[in-house]
Amino acid sequence: MDSWVFWFLLLQSMVQYLQPVDDGLDEVTCLRMEARAKLQEQEKIRLEREVEQLTLMQSGTSWGGDLLWSALQPWQVWAFAGLLVLLAVWFMWRKRSHKAEISDEKEKEKQKEEEEEDEIWAYDLRWLLDERIQWPVQDLQTGCNRTMALIDNFTSVIGRALTGTFYPVLQQAIGFGSAFEGWTARGEEVVYHVLIPLSPPLGHTFHLERDNDQQKPGRNFRVRVKLECSCPREHPGVNLLCFLHHPDVVRRRTQQPNLLDSLCTSFFLDVQKIVLWFCALVRASWRCLPQSRSWHLVLLASTRSCNLRLNNDQESFLIKVLFGVRRHASDIFITSRPRGAQTPSIMWPETxxxxxxxxxxxxxxxxxxxxxxxxxxxxxxxxxxxxxxxxxxxxxxxxxxxxxxxxxxxxxxxxxxxxxxxxxxxxxxxxxxxxxxxxxxxxxxxxxxxxxxxxxxxxxxxxxxxxxxxxxxxxxxxxxxxxxxxxxxxxxxxxxx
Missing domain, CATH: 1.10.1410 (Poly(a)-polymerase, middle domain)
Known part of the structure; x- marks a missing residue:
């Protein structure tokens, strides 16, 4: 538009200051020139009007925009701006959601592939462990249950027989070792290990003495047996059934020896004597057990444990019974288990x-x-x-x-x-x-x-x-x-x- 106005003004100046070339022109030529001048003047006026109209139209558009913005209230302006912001946020959220959907799909595909790989790996490992390797076939849980039922029956029958005597009291048996842990070695017979804790009888106490001999491996103890007074506290020595004050009277009346006389050596509990004593009780009480009707029992010789072999026409299993004394109501025991070939009979290794x-x-x-x-x-x-x-x-x-x-x-x-x-x-x-x-x-x-x-x-x-x-x-x-x-x-x- 600016260039168009420039050319119009240039034409106007040329027409306005145009001078006659020759004064001696004829009348016809002068009339033509006057007529032409009038036409140019009219054209000039028309062009000026068009320029004014165009200028008014441009200024009107600008004024309209200014009037529009000036007519709006400030809250309307902020609302419009907020709308633009919301539109921008919505556009960005849609873009990110689309990317997240794509990422989730890729993650699901990756997870599916990993699960398929895990299934293949699990199948290969199951084939290796269950089909390729020949594991021991013993049913350990059944063997453990059968063992504990048998030993509990033994301790129950023997406990009733020992009522009123001064022999050690048999506590509830405890299964331990590999079979009770759920594993066993191939090619070896499963041995079910059982520990029977002992507690002192009436009128006796157990005192554990640590063996400090550094030449012997591990931690070893001796069980010193002491007689305790069973008389009333206010009248010590008056109870004739007190082993401490009247041992001869007790022996004569009960016809039972005290623990020091039966299963001890030099005031200490003797492992070998306890094993022989318990094996004798097992032989005597076997026929009272329900298992005797379907199993055959054989006692195997041992100096520090009672080994029981049970068999029938279908199967056979071995039980090794150890004896022990619990330390301070804990899960640690001193036991009859041997420690080396020359373990003294009064030594009780800690296990x-x-x-x-x-x-x-x-x-x-x-x-x-x-x-x-x-x-x-x-x-x-x-x-x-x-x-x-x-x-x-x-x-x-x-x-x-x-x-x-x-x-x-x-x-x-x-x-x-x-x-x-x-x-x-x-x-x-x-x-x-x-x-x-x-x-x-x-x-x-x-x-x-x-x-x-x-x-x-x-x-x-x-x-x-x-x-x-x-x-x-x-x-x-x-x-x-x-x-x-x-x-x-x-x-x-x-x-x-």
């Missing part, structure tokens, strides 16, 4: 087997239903069968891993990973010649496992202490580990032990 079994039961309740820790331990035990290597060392490593690795990580799909962790821990322990005891000094056990204060605060002993002093034993243990590793690879590859 932690009951606490370990209780730990495995606790983990069975906490771990996933398809947990791999028992399979892992059982596979190692099967490979180690008849080898010069302590399965208790491997069991200790598994217990330590159970106590540190979250229970969710023991799912069956992590079996090979946990097996690898156990082997690595075993290798490091052998190289360092150091593996700490699991129960002694352990401050991170479940609360349900009760320990005496001296056990809880004790410095955990090194289970591989012997390897430090004997280089030949260390070399032999390392070779056993290499054999273990080779046999495991063979088992996983071919299913052959």
């Amino acid at each position: 932690y087997a009951v606490a370990e079994t209780k730990f495995f039961r606790h983990m069975a309740r906490q771990a996933p239903q398809d947990s791999s820790h028992i399979k892992c331990l059982q596979l190692l035990a099967c490979v180690l069968a008849h080898k010069d290597f302590s399965i208790h060392s491997v069991k200790t490593i598994i217990m330590r891993l159970l106590n540190t690795i979250p229970v969710s990580r023991w799912h069956r799909r992590y079996f090979l990973l946990q097996l690898s962790d156990a082997l690595e821990q075993l290798r490091l322990s052998l190289e360092e010649k150091h593996l700490e005891h699991f129960i002694l000094g352990n401050q991170r056990l479940p609360e349900e496992i009760r320990l005496p204060q001296d056990v809880r605060r004790a410095k955990p002993p090194n289970l591989f202490h012997g390897l430090v002093q004997d280089p030949a034993a260390h070399s032999q243990a390392m070779q056993a580990y290499l054999d273990l590793h080779h046999r495991l690879a063979r088992v996983l590859a071919y299913g052959q032990f």
Whole structure:
């Protein structure tokens, strides 16, 4: 528009200041020129009007916009601006929602692929564990239930027979060991271990004395038996049935010896005498038990335990009965279990087997239903069968891993990973010649496992202490580990032990 106005003004100036070229023009020419001048003047006026109209139209549009904005109220302006903001936010939200939908679809596809991979992996692992590897076929739970029912019947019948005597009182039996933990080694007969706690009879007390002989391995005790007064407190010595004050009178009237006279040696409870005494009671009471109608009982010779072999036409099983004294109402006992070939008959080694079994039961309740820790331990035990290597060392490593690795990580799909962790821990322990005891000094056990204060605060002993002093034993243990590793690879590859 500005360029058009410029050319119009230029034409106007040219017409306005145009001068005649020749004064001697004829009249006709002058008339033509005057007529032409009038026409140009009219055209000029017309063009000026059009320019004015165009200018008015442009200014009118601008004024209309200004009038429109000036007519709006401030809240209307803010409302309009808010609407624009909401529209922008809505557009951005739709854009992000679309991206999120796409991302969710990709995540679902990825999760579906992972689930399919897990199913394939679970199938492969199930094929490896259940079909490829030949596991022991014993029904351990049935065997444990049958064992505890039998021993409970024995203690009930024997307990009634001992009423009014001064022999030890038999407490409720406790199952412990690998069978009660849910695993066993391949190629070995399952032995069901049972502990029968003993408590002192009337007029007697048990006092545990620690054996501080450093030459003997482990923590060992003696059980000193003392007679206690059964007289009224205000009149000590007047009760004629008090073993402490009138032992001869008690023997004459009851026709029963006191515990010191029957099952002790030099005031200490004698393991071998207790075993012989209990075996005699088992023989005498066997016919009173309902199991005698379907099973045949054989007592196997042993000096520190009562071993019962039961068999019929279809099957046979072995029970090893140990005796013990509980320490301070805890899960720690001193027992008749031997410690070495020359364990004295008055020595009662401290055992932690009951606490370990209780730990495995606790983990069975906490771990996933398809947990791999028992399979892992059982596979190692099967490979180690008849080898010069302590399965208790491997069991200790598994217990330590159970106590540190979250229970969710023991799912069956992590079996090979946990097996690898156990082997690595075993290798490091052998190289360092150091593996700490699991129960002694352990401050991170479940609360349900009760320990005496001296056990809880004790410095955990090194289970591989012997390897430090004997280089030949260390070399032999390392070779056993290499054999273990080779046999495991063979088992996983071919299913052959």
